[in-house]
Amino acid sequence: MNANDTGINLEAEPSGAGCVECLRNGGWWFHLRRCAQCGHIGCCDSSPSQHATAHYHATGHPVIANFEPDDEWFYDYRSDEVYSGPRLRPPLHHPLEQPAPGPAGKVPRNWMELLRG
Numbered sequence: 001m002n003a004n005d006t007g008i009n010l011e012a013e014p015s016g017a018g019c020v021e022c023l024r025n026g027g028w029w030f031h032l033r034r035c036a037q038c039g040h041i042g043c044c045d046s047s048p049s050q051h052a053t054a055h056y057h058a059t060g061h062p063v064i065a066n067f068e069p070d071d072e073w074f075y076d077y078r079s080d081e082v083y084s085g086p087r088l089r090p091p092l093h094h095p096l097e098q099p100a101p102g103p104a105g106k107v108p109r110n111w112m113e114l115l116r117g
Contacts, residue, residue, distance in 0.1 A: 007063035007076065010086060012039035014067070017094050018103050019043040021051045028106040030115055032067035032094055035059075036074060036085070041067055041094075046115045047101075053077075068100060069093040 012035075019029045019042050029043030033052035038061055042052030052064055062078045065088060072092065074085035094102075101107045108114065 037061040
């Protein structure tokens, strides 16, 4: 499968267990998304910083996969469609002991008031 055509690279590994930018900047996330082309883990659009969508705008990588347990789906920014896709390289979700929202110790008490959209 050619990632240039589909936006999906079956060999790409996740960049880690949490949002790259939130972990670097001391932020927090609601849910996590995985770039299906390069494996970048970013936070969802309900999260304060929306790093998954920012990654799309910065790189043009058009497809993300959910990185939450028990909820497999893909989203294509180009068509604005959610669909079932191929099996990516594991892990397919963040560690089960990692809370959502996360990361542990960084989520403010009023996190529900801070969600976007």
